[in-house]
Amino acid sequence: MAGAAGPGTGPGAAGGDGDDSLYPIAVLIDELRNEDVQLRLNSIKKLSTIALALGVERTRTELLPFLTDTIYDEDEVLLALAEQLGNFTGLVGGPDFAHCLLPPLESLATVEETVVRDKAVESLRQISQEHTPVALEAHFVPLVKRLASGDWFTSRTSACGLFSVCYPRASNAVKAEIRQHFRSLCSDDTPMVRRAAASKLGEFAKVLELDSVKSEIVPLFTNLASDEQDSVRLLAVEACVSIAQLLSQDDLEVLVMPTLRQAAEDKSWRVRYMVADKFSELQKAVGPKITLNDLIPAFQNLLKDCEAEVRAAAAHKVKELCENLPIEGRETIIMNQVLPYIKELVSDTNQHVKSALASVIMGLSTILGKENTIEHLLPLFLAQLKDECPEVRLNIISNLDCVNEVIGIRQLSQSLLPAIVELAEDAKWRVRLAIIEYMPLLAGQLGVEFFDEKLNSLCMAWLVDHVYAIREAATNNLMKLVQKFGTEWAQNTIVPKVLVMADDPNYLHRMTTLFCINALSEACGQEITTKQMLPIVLKMAGDQVANVRFNVAKSLQKIGPILDNDALQVEVKPVLQKLGQDQDMDVKYFAQEAISAVAQRLRKLDFPVKGSEEPSAPGADKNHFLRPRGPGEDTGKGPAHQLHVNTRDTLAQLGTAELVHFSRSRD
């Protein structure tokens, strides 16, 4: 496009009135041809701006032909272009001119790179809707036909996604042609094309007339479902869901079910997996009668399939399958035809199967009711709570709420406890983390008494875990427990234990006290905070470790809003002022931060903020970057946050942190 991109496209040429504001546009146009990919990419991303400046006429006659010619660019640029063109209808002059966008998109729909092609197809689909019916037949349908009969597989693959958008609005003669093209793609000799066709079969079926579905789609479906490649067959399973929704029960039985039965017993596990994975959709699509006659037996087979992948996929669907059964007779069917197979899976050899089952099995209790749950499901739950794989136990525990509603948690509590204790001490910190997160829920269901007796000590033990993430989670857990059990409980059971840690020889534990106070103060309220927590925090301001001292400053800032003005004025202010004179840069910094926050609160002028030693000052000292920080600091704030961000699992950190720190704090 010599005119638009060349030197002629100065400000005057682009806008016609010599407006300097069009200069950036000229630059963008020029950069469409720059050697640097990044510049071309930036320019393409602003293509709509360029088009807007050029006006609809020149966009059509100059910009689009130019773009059509540059299709040999980097895939990244092409992807951006394909995306842009989907929203271009307005910029070329509205629906009457939408067809101008087809040539570049057609080229993009034939490139090798899948993401580019998919994006081009997506844009074409979008634009097809903006075509007038006449333009659709004059321009869009011929494009689809060209793509469908292209030499290289990429264009045929792309064509598959375009049939369903133009079919509904085409005339009958054209419709017949479109169907014909789709048929031939379904038996293309390139598996890539057959896969594309199979994946669009369901979508295409939905826009066809019922007669055509029966006479044309069903045979295509049957063929694809018995393709020699399993990658094609499995896509037919997906199509099955859509097709089944369109047919009557009688037609289904005759036209679809033989194929579906065959798929459920396919020799390739991938196809069987797909059946298992789509089971709920299939169940809804074929309706209750066929479900009982066909799908339940198929499901039983999938649950005892020889491949663990298939069993796990089926196990995942157990609850949905049961839920979707017709209420009448549901219980009997589950008890007789599903439960026996589930019982087998509880002791499966593969842990993924067991954990898939554990993630849904609790849901059965609401469906089966109290008595059945106690008699039949409870033994399974108990067995799974003792499973060797932590994930299985965790999945059971995390779904306790379903059972709680039906039989109450007491039934389980005796078995629950050893399972929880074991998970709480698991060697993997992620497992410990997961169980902590269920503690508030468990506490709510087990009640305060049981909790105090059995679980409280666990919760406190986590506070001194050697992994920071666990200590952090334990802190949050305490807050949630206080919200649940109330302040009185907090005052009697939690707070004393937390405060004792303030004298711990390990500075990380001392800091945990501060973190707990940060978390608990709000839930505990003014009185406990002022009377019990504040003195401890203030006392810790004299700690020999700087990390503790600046956390004191942060804690004071944090609990400030809860305290009354007296406490702030009389107790907090002097301590902060003292910390503000600390010899450690960071302590000073956070003390200043706290002072200004508190000062704002008090709105008193005699609480000065030192403007000269503002935040940036400590950062100048490069040594700060060498020192590990107490974890849990806000990462965005303050200077020395780099080190702890990535060091969460930290037995090692604990050691080095202390070493490095003490040598520094002496100076």
Place this chain on the structure above:
Amino acid sequence: MSSSSPPPAGAASAAISASEKVDGFTRKSVRKALRQKRSQGSSQFRSQGSQAELHPLPQLKDATSNEQQELFCQKLQQCCILFDFMDSVSDLKSKEIKRATLNELVEYVSTNRGVIVESAYSDIVKMISANIFRTLPPSDNPDFDPEEDEPTLEASWPHIQLVYEFFLRFLESPDFQPSIAKRYIDQKFVQQLLELFDSEDPRERDFLKTVLHRIYGKFLGLRAFIRKQINNIFLRFIYETEHFNGVAELLEILGSIINGFALPLKAEHKQFLMKVLIPMHTAKGLALFHAQLAYCVVQFLEKDTTLTEPVIRGLLKFWPKTCSQKEVMFLGEIEEILDVIEPTQFKKIEEPLFKQISKCVSSSHFQVAERALYFWNNEYILSLIEENIDKILPIMFGSLYKISKEHWNQTIVALVYNVLKTLMEMNGKLFDDLTSSYKAERQRYLMILMTF
């Protein structure tokens, strides 16, 4: 097919030794192997009712020649029965009988003449199909990384190995007649065989490679089909799944197939080169099959030199942007191509190519820089550079001069000095001009900076 019989597969089996260590660190697989026990998998066996127990048949060598043929077929049929190897204690006796029988069959077809008669073909192929054709099991490790992880081995290998062994002896037997076998070894058979190349077990892929190679050699009618199917497997690998275990093996076979292509090359073959082999360079696991891939590419160029320009432009298009390990492989391939390039072709691509090489020599990753600088140890490349020094020196000069002053790695600096010396000897005048204009340029920048 117009091509002559291919040379034996294995011509391209150059080992990839560079991939054994990463930056001097032991690979994860080595560390993992310490905790991981060897895993085995098989989906061959699907429990279907009770298992037939095998009863030993008389030895073939003890039978009279009249009975032998009958007994041979009985034994073949007996070997169609499959056993569950995931269960290591079941059917021990029957498994042993089958193993012994398979051994006997291997021995029988390889030492006796005239035993592969027309009537046996059907039973032979049926036995082979029954044993080896199966849907491969899902990988034990869903994130299986062929570069890092130990493969899952086929559990039923004790039997399958013998079946492959038998298959090979059968194909290689002097009595073997493709004209009869083609009734049984047809497109569908080959299709299933190709799917097995995805096996995680390297032992199986090795057998498959030899088997497919023999089939390609002996069944002229299947050649086009085999090539097309390999084409499809590769396209799926590149654009859909990025996963196929047997890429290296298939490429190795292709290497020998390409070698046999008749000239002029058909459009189909050129398309395969440009639309399949070149895009394959983008694959994540390139290291696993790069040696074989580069071999195929070079084979093409040796056949038809006019393909050099599009191939090099293709490689430049897909040049790795972030993966240094791959960049080193690309440089290796470029050197292999330059080794066989014609001077006229060289002129066509020297500019874009040396722009890329110039970027590589100044890579801060010393292995990349080093690999690129090694080009100057290659006599033929040196002669090409010398012939075109007027074009190449201006492209290279800036980078070379800069890294000679700035590169962190001393080996690289030393190499660069040698290269600069060589270039200076090729055209001292041009070298001096470039040096002074480079210095003038720098001076100008310094001035700008100072007055800023």
